[in-house]
Amino acid sequence: MPRISAPSVGQHREQVHRRVFEAFSTLLAGHSVDAITMAQLAAAAGIGRTAIYHHFADKEAVVVAFASYETGRYIQDLEAALADIDDPSQRLALYIRHHLDAGQQFHIGSGGHFYGTLSPTAMLAIREHVVVVEDVLRSILSDGVAAGTFIVDDDVTAISLIHACLAPRHLPAPAVERFILRALGAQR
The missing domain is CATH 1.10.357.10 (Tetracycline Repressor, domain 2)
Incomplete structure (x- = not known):
């Protein structure tokens, strides 16, 4: 079971999404969207490679x-x-x-x-x-x-x-x- 890093599951989800969006924005500075992988995105957001799929299907x-x-x-x-x-x-x-x-x-x-x-x-x-x-x-x-x-x-x-x-x-x-x-x- 993933560890939550906020007082509530909803706040945890918001934090993770914000980190993914910040990572996505950073990756976009040097790569096209189609060149960015989910694994790169998870690593840049500081979450596990499989954990990202709990938040985004693809x-x-x-x-x-x-x-x-x-x-x-x-x-x-x-x-x-x-x-x-x-x-x-x-x-x-x-x-x-x-x-x-x-x-x-x-x-x-x-x-x-x-x-x-x-x-x-x-x-x-x-x-x-x-x-x-x-x-x-x-x-x-x-x-x-x-x-x-x-x-x-x-x-x-x-x-x-x-x-x-x-x-x-x-x-x-x-x-x-x-x-x-x-x-x-x-x-x-």
Whole structure:
């Protein structure tokens, strides 16, 4: 029977999951997702090679849980940053900067190559995390349209195009911010 290192089983599970996510994040800095093994992940997290399977059925389960964990942290930080800002242009500028600053921390390495190997269920779970982020942007755009700050004919297309502009990490953030705000008709 595994030894628990917390006052309760639930707290122990949270600690182990956090260690696995931290180890996964560290391993991602030097490896693609598909190159990381469950044994490497267990060793980096400081848990037994078989113990990791008590928490995650396989690497795909780790990826989905990691995405949920990272999305939760990302949204919490973003909403805290947006809390005191009312102006839609400033809110969108902050969203853009926040997204660009998050960089690779929020985006799992190896992109489409790895995601193409995920099961349809895992892909759907990952997509749900993307929708949570899109909902924040959708709210900013909706408020901006209501205030007469932005011109958005189709929010689905606008969200997709904005996120496409946020993908190239080599561009200066102020240039990306100006481009997106101008594209939406914002006067700054």
